[in-house]
Amino acid sequence: MTPVTELVDKTSEFVREHVIPIEREIVVGGRVMDDALRLDLQKKAKEAGVFGPLSAPEYGGLGLDTRAQAQVLEAAGASLIGPLAVNAWAPDDGNIHLLAHVADAEQRERYLAPLASGEVRSAIAMTEPAPGAGSDPRMLRTVAEETDAGWIINGAKHFTTGAQGAAFVICVARTPDGPTMFLVDRDNPGLRVGRRMPTLDHSSAPGGHCEVEFADCEVPDSAVLGTVGHGLELAAVRLAPSRLTFCMNWLGLAVRAQQLTVDHVVRRTAFGAPIAEHGLAQGLIADSEIDIAAARGLIRTAATTIDTEGAVSAQARHETSIAKTFVSEAVWRVLDRAVQLHGGLGVCEDHLVARFLVEARAFRIYEGPSEVLRWSIARRALRGPR
Numbered sequence: 001m002t003p004v005t006e007l008v009d010k011t012s013e014f015v016r017e018h019v020i021p022i023e024r025e026i027v028v029g030g031r032v033m034d035d036a037l038r039l040d041l042q043k044k045a046k047e048a049g050v051f052g053p054l055s056a057p058e059y060g061g062l063g064l065d066t067r068a069q070a071q072v073l074e075a076a077g078a079s080l081i082g083p084l085a086v087n088a089w090a091p092d093d094g095n096i097h098l099l100a101h102v103a104d105a106e107q108r109e110r111y112l113a114p115l116a117s118g119e120v121r122s123a124i125a126m127t128e129p130a131p132g133a134g135s136d137p138r139m140l141r142t143v144a145e146e147t148d149a150g151w152i153i154n155g156a157k158h159f160t161t162g163a164q165g166a167a168f169v170i171c172v173a174r175t176p177d178g179p180t181m182f183l184v185d186r187d188n189p190g191l192r193v194g195r196r197m198p199t200l201d202h203s204s205a206p207g208g209h210c211e212v213e214f215a216d217c218e219v220p221d222s223a224v225l226g227t228v229g230h231g232l233e234l235a236a237v238r239l240a241p242s243r244l245t246f247c248m249n250w251l252g253l254a255v256r257a258q259q260l261t262v263d264h265v266v267r268r269t270a271f272g273a274p275i276a277e278h279g280l281a282q283g284l285i286a287d288s289e290i291d292i293a294a295a296r297g298l299i300r301t302a303a304t305t306i307d308t309e310g311a312v313s314a315q316a317r318h319e320t321s322i323a324k325t326f327v328s329e330a331v332w333r334v335l336d337r338a339v340q341l342h343g344g345l346g347v348c349e350d351h352l353v354a355r356f357l358v359e360a361r362a363f364r365i366y367e368g369p370s371e372v373l374r375w376s377i378a379r380r381a382l383r384g385p386r
Helices: 003-027 035-048 066-076 092-102 105-116 231-267 280-308 314-341 343-347 351-362 372-385
Strands: 124-126 145-146 150-162 168-175 178-185 191-196 207-221
Touching: 003 035, 003 066, 003 351, 066 231, 066 280, 092 231, 124 150, 124 207, 150 168, 150 178, 168 207, 168 231, 178 207, 178 231, 191 372, 231 280, 231 314, 231 351, 280 314, 314 343, 314 351, 314 372, 343 351
Parallel strands: 124 168, 145 168
Antiparallel strands: 145 150, 150 207, 168 178, 191 207
């Protein structure tokens, strides 16, 4: 057994023993995933040796490459709250990667170290209310003006995931030299976290998706992440790994839903035979097996490219766009079939597949809607090989 295989087994065991027993309280029962519960789960993950698949060993992480992450996060994703328990859930996943590759020494100590070790959560504020930036970052309207003391940021954001309770927010704002990223501490008086938006995915997003305002928000020059004017290039640093992490986690949930479905149709009898013996049911089970296998293959291909060519390479961006488009839709199909094969019980939240389906719907939008990704994929294909 390889070290990665052992880690996958340990992660699966951790999810079964510590995460799934409280999953229903969160997913169906309405218990809030607060920081006390998160920290308790992450403490248990550390004790089990499965904490930090995205973090470096100096921060208590596992130091895995992307190929190993693909296997481990699929195991963690068997529960909606499994990735959070091992510190591999959005937006912290992408922010850990971004800070590890871009932050200076002081920023790594102040922001990356506590984030990667699970002491705090973070947020990234990019998306804005219309007519501001959404899928098109060129529409950015939040502005940062340079002063003798640093910068003053003004603007409105929404869908800022994890903002409630985040220790800091990475704000993307327009400057004369172009979009720039700024690190803004939670206690900055110019940062106002407003309404938690009532979205479909209320179980798998600790801290919610919030409206955030920057009102005469003063930050020093040391708050600039990377280089002034290069915010979109920095966004690309986190984009491919973040998209792929989403895919890994949600594939794990699809695998679990498929197993729940198989267990159900084997036990449930209709028309004189177990549902599993009916041809139409077998067809749906087979289609889900095909979707899972294809999704897994695309994830692992893209993971290999990230490891060998880098996350900002054109090939990595292309392959993660393909993977994210296919996997988000394949996961939806698997979960939809799971609901269908559970029959009336499938639409009842007593059986988790209904909640899984609802929570997964946003996956086809976050980190790039399928339509935008298809446009990007087609443009690259039409340019031809280079």
